[in-house]
Amino acid sequence: MVSPHKKQIARRNIVGERVKHARQQFDPPLTQDQLSGKLAAEDVQLDRVAIAKIESGMRSVFDFEVRALASVLRVDVKWLLGITPGPLDRTRKNSKAERTRT
Secondary structure, three states, X not given: OOOHHHHHHHHHOHHHHHHHHHHHOEEOOOOHHHHHHHHHHOOOOOOHHHHHHHHHOOOOXXXXXXXXXXXXXXXXXXXXXXXXXXXOOOOEEOOHHHHHHO
16 A cells, blocks of 8 residues: 555656656657666766656656756656646657667
């Protein structure tokens, strides 16, 4: 059973669920490690553990991290923040060149 405190934390982190959803929409889905590598290329240092904590609602996200996550995941910042509802705009496919870089 999930504790009421943990439920409250998850509700306060709008970005986490959407990061996980956007990451999994890539074809093939991005791993947390791959997302970490792409963020590093944007000068944002989030390791796999930090991403897992963000996705589970245990870690909050700074504004510059939201911007980088949106860029790397190819989603609108407003969608990532829950301002704009709805499905992702387009299918994300990793090109061979992108997969080679990370």
